[in-house]
Amino acid sequence: MASDFWFGGVRPGRAREGQGAGGRRQGAPPGTGRRRRTVADRIGVLFVGALVLMGAVLGAGLAYDAIRREIVRPHVAQRWPHVRQVLALRLHQDDPLEFGAVWATHSGMICGMVNGRHSFSGLAGMTPFAVDGERAVFALDRTAESFAPYWRDCMTDPWIKVLDGSMQAGGCATQLGQARCVTVVGD
Helix, strand or coil: CHHHEECCEECCCCCCCCECHHHCECCCCCCCCCCCCCHHHHHHHHHHHHHHHHHHHHHHHHHHHHHHHHHHHHHHHHHHHHHHHHHHHHHCCCCCCEEEEEEECCCCCEEEEEEEECCCCCEEEEEEEEEECCEEEEHHHCCHHHHHHHHHHHHHCCCEEEECCCCCCEHHHCHHHHHHCCCCCCC
16 A cells, blocks of 8 residues: 555545545545635635734734833933923023923924914914924914925824823913813704
8 A cells, every 4th residue: 555655645536544535434424524625715724824914913013112112202201391492492482381282203203282472472372383303393384285294294193192282273272262262062
């Protein structure tokens, strides 16, 4: 029977000793033998394997991001006083600034909302800002098209929270505005 074995198994189309046709034991009821894997079975196994691999990669990426966030958080907190000075200088304002939500992105930008004085010395209401390096960029200073890339990066990547606060723009988001504005809720 040595000629029946091929690479440690049975040649295709031949049965082992004690087996009938189709790989079933002789005398065993039909349907109890080993079934051949179809193309659909193999595709299913590959699909499940791909899902498991993608889950492992995603989980590793999330874990890496969480570890990196905890490493970078002290650097962002250390940089925040300097960013406040850059904003105060840019707004030509000595008195304390009122901030809404402020956060850092993966790229190192500090973004958020600030209530500062405009050129007529009145409060402008909460205005979006982005600080990239030493340069503060405000929505009121630029056209919508030139500010959009900064704000898109800020809104799509809020990584490390610096300050809690409102994301709403305008006067109603300020401390003074919250006392004067009325919120209307529809039925």
